[in-house]
Each structure stands twice: as structure tokens, then as C-alpha cells.
Amino acid sequence: MNRTLLSLVVPFYNEQESIAHFFPRVTAILDGLDGVDFEIVCVNDGSRDGTYQALVAAARGDARIRVIDLTRNFGKEAALTAGLDEAKGDIVIPFDADLQDPPELIPQMVAKWREGFDVVVARRVDRRSDTFMKRKSALLFYRFHNKLADVKIPENVGDFRLMSREVIEALKHLPESRRFMKGLFAWVGFRTAMVDYVREARSAGETSFSAWKLWNFALEGLTSFSTAPLRIWFYLGSTIALLSFAFACEIIIKTLVKGVAVPGYASLLVSILFMGGVQLIGIGIIGEYVGRIYIESKRRPVYLIRSCFQLDRTEAPSQDGCV
Template identity: 45%
Template sequence: MNDLSRASELNASIRGNFRGPVRATDLSFVVPAFNEEANIAESIRRIHHHARRLVSSHEIIVVDDGSTDGTLEKTRAVGAQIPLRVIRLSRNFGKEQAIMAGLENAVGAAVVVMDADLQEPLQVLETMLAHRAEGFEVVFATRAHRKDESFAKRLFTSVFYKLLNLGAEAPIPADARDFRLMDRRVVDALCALPERNRFMKGLYGWVGFRTKSVPIELKRRQGGKSKFGFRGLLRLGLTGMTSFTTWPLRVWTGIGFSIAILSILYGLWIMFRTLMFGVDVPGWSTLTVAIFLLGGVQLISIGVLGEYLGRVFTEVKGRPGYIIADVINTEEGCLR
């Protein structure tokens, strides 16, 4: 048995110890939450209200991604009135892994992933379900505009997705949100993927299936602040780039060939000039610039190679993407 198989069995064992009895339901809601004490209770109430109007049965799964504020307590408090499951991770593993923890524990015929910040309009759920009835297996929300973001963030996002889509096997929409409705077959396909470094927007596109986008107008955040600063976005961007395209490696291969060809041509020119006009005074400044240029190029190319090698190192270790500390089922009022 290889390392990936053993890791998959370990993940299954972790989920099996906490899932409890499985009951089929029409719709599962997966809500990853990290330090969302200001929004989580109202988010759950709104989800429950809309779900009761749209489907006959539903479940709400809140994934507490190692929150350090009162998110867990607020969730348990609202769970006294609204049946839900709370999956508490042992530490903060990141939003991508929190989403996977929810997907791997959801039992609905369809699953909705959404944030807990109250920015996404729940009214669009009716439209999503209508598109699913038309035969679309994935219905996802896209931003109608980015006027609320800074120029730097808009520029970074635009450049990143253009670079990412240069070598991606499947196009990844730049304005797509994690807010999406997925059929059970799509969820099962995502859960079957063995990789640990997950860039969910890329994986959504990679698994395929019939897809439909729905533009939405994001609301202003009700409370708290975004957990994705520049460093977090940069880290996520590197994960996406190294997971879905190899063009950075090819670019530095091209740069290496170009520098080698230019060096050969320059060497031929020096040889010709020496034969025709003799030896001139050595150019120390030119030599210094050339050494620093080539040294910088080599270090950058090693760094790019190191990013890919680091991803491989993480994958071959076979550690699970997340660890569940406990699961609180408020419907039964007990801790599993």
C-alpha cells in the first residue's frame, strides 16, 4: 500500500470516528468559519430560514477552523434552537481545508458552500436550485463587479488569474466565489482527490461537470474583518500556481536557453573582434553586471523550482489535510 492510500485511510478513519449515523437529506450547507463570532449566529439563522422555504430537508454544517474568539460558543448557542453540526478542527488549517472537512462530512443530495460573513445574498439560492433542476451540476456565484476593492487588489487578482489560466487544464473564472451549489457527484469527485495542497477554485473547474454562473452583488460585511490579507492571498496564489500550471518552470527554461544563446553569440563576437582588431582593455563593469545578472537569474529559477519541490515534499509525506477535534451535533444535544 502506498503513502497516499494510507493517508486516505487515515482521513476516512478520522471522519468515521465523528460522523455518527448518516441520514440522507436534500441539501447540505457547508459554512467554514474562522473568528466569525460577529456573524456566525445570524448566518445560521438566515440559512435555516431560506432552506426551509426551498427544500423539504436540509442540514447545516459549520466548520470551526481553529477560531480563537467566541465563534464556537456562538454557534453552539444558536444550535439550541436550530439543528446543526459543528465540526471543530484541532487548529487553523485554512479555508480550503475547512471546506473539504465540510464536504467530506456532508450527506445531502446537493451541497452548498458559503462564507459566514453575510456578504452573499441567500436569495440567489432559489436561482441556483432552478439551474440544478435544468441539469447543471455546479452553479456558482460570480462577483458582478470589484468596485469595493482597492486598485492594487484588483490588479493583483487580474494578473494572477491571467497567469494561472495560461497553463491550466480547465479555465478558472477570475470573479468566481466559493459560494456554490454542487451535485452529490461533484462532491464525491472532489472528495476522491488525494492531494493536500488544495486550491479549491481550481479543483472546482478541474473536476468538470455542467457548470452555470450566477452574478451576485456582494453586501458590505456585517461585522468583523476579512481574514485574507495580502500575505494570505499571496500564499493561496502560490498554491494555485504550483498546483495547476507548470508554465513558470517552462519560462525559466526559456530564459536559460535565451541567455545561453546570447552568451554564445557574444563570445563569437569577441573572438571575431579580437582576431580583427586585437585585444582591448577588459571591461570590468560589464563583467560585474553580467555576473550579478546571471547569479540573480539562477537564484530566481532555483526559487521557482523550490516552490514546486516543496509541494511535492508536502504531498509525499501523506499527512491529512486537516484533523477533526470533535463534532457537536446540536440536534441530539451530545458530543461525538
């Protein structure tokens, strides 16, 4: 019987403390899968600590571990893209190094795939390990995004999912440089199943996602899959223009018919400041989309690889990938 190759794709950024916990727990689960061989594709996303050295040390002891070292920190979305491009598996699972997503769920995901599903997403039904603000902001993001965007993202579903080789090949055909992977995963579609789990606390270390990074991430997701903010600003501008016209008519009538004096500088100042603020916000929204066009027009690669390491290969620089 042909054995299935599973690729676990894991971005690492300053995760030196987590590595000692990561490999023993993950390999114990993957070793127990019937009829499945596996590889762990570790992408070092420009870590500033000893993450790369720790990954290479782990790879020297296990030929199933591959280490992809990027030239600098390109961000999680780029690192995840690099891992998906390098993965050889019949099925591929993106995974976080902090172990908040339990690897014990992988056998259930593989079972769902064997039932005929191309994608098996993991949904977080309990996020008490996250802070109150992170839970609430995530809830608001999913609901706001799904109301405005054409591509709906399942609530409380992250990158942790199983995808077949067909899904991975479809993702490789998406050319954008600024990548919002949750949206791209949803955009390609395919037959999808869902399994629920409870999100755990980090195994070690601290998250690198600040409130500012999360805000920018949410903005990236919204502008990647929706032009609704531009459309909203058109309707807002039209409404303000109509109200202004109505107010001008009222002033003319009061002045010519009733002889009422034109209101003074206070109302005029408030109107000018209000309209100035609205215009600046509108320009900012337009600028966000123009900036995306500008970046995409350069056609820069999403990431660059410095070197690849695997036990049965020599470590060598690579510009075109490691597979």
C-alpha cells in the same frame, strides 16, 4: 414526493461578530425553498475568539445546524474540505460566513440544478465592496493563471457554488494534501451553469486574508495546476545561454581581428549579478515544486477533527469524521 437535502458548508475562523447576522438571514432563505430540507455544516477552523461557543449555542437552538470543530487552524481550503466530506446533502453549497455572497441567490442556483446542471457557479459582476487593490490583484491572478494553467478557472468566481452529490463524490477521490479548491472544482468538470450577482460588504468583523496570504494563495493555485513556470525558466535559460554565446563570439572577433580590448570589470560584474539573480529565482521556482512533492509524499491528512456537535447527538471526539 422525495424531498431534496441541501447542505450549506460554512468555514468559520474568528467570525464571532458575524454569527448573529449569519443564521437569521440564511435560515430565512433556506426555509423558503420548496421541496428542500437543509443542514448547515459549520466548520470551526481553530478560531481564537468565541466563534465555537457561539456556533454551539446556535446549534442547541436548531437541530439543522452541525458544528465540526477542527483541532487547530488548518486554513480555509482544509476547513472547506472537511465540510464537504461531512456534508450529507443531495446538493452542497460552500458559503462564506461574512455574507459577502448573498444567500438570496441560492433559490436561483437550486432552480438551475433542477434544470439538469451538476454545478451552478456564482459570478461576481460588481466587486465595488472590495478594495481597489484586491479587485485588480484578483483580475491579474485569474488572467495570469488561465494563460499558464491547463485547467481554466472562471474569472470572478469564488467558492460560492452549488454542486450535486456526484460532484462531491468526485472531489473526494482527489488525494492531494495541499488543496486549491477553486482549481479542484474546475478540474472535475460536469455540466455547469452560471448566475451573476453583486458582491456585498462584510456583515461584520474584518477579513483574515492579508496581502501576503493572498499572494501565497495565488502561488499555490498556479503551482497546483501548471508546470509552466518551470518551462518558462527553461526557455529563459536557453535564451540567456544563446545570447551569452553570441556575446562571447563578438568579443573573440573584436579581440583577434580588430584588436579591441576586452571590456572591463563593470560589464563582467553586471553579468555575474544578473545571472546569479536569474539562477536564484529559478532555484526558488524549482524549490516550490519540490516542496509540494515533499509535503504530498508524507500523506498527512488534510485536517483533524476534535469534536462534532448536533442537537440530537452528544458531543464527542472524532478522528474519522462525524457523518
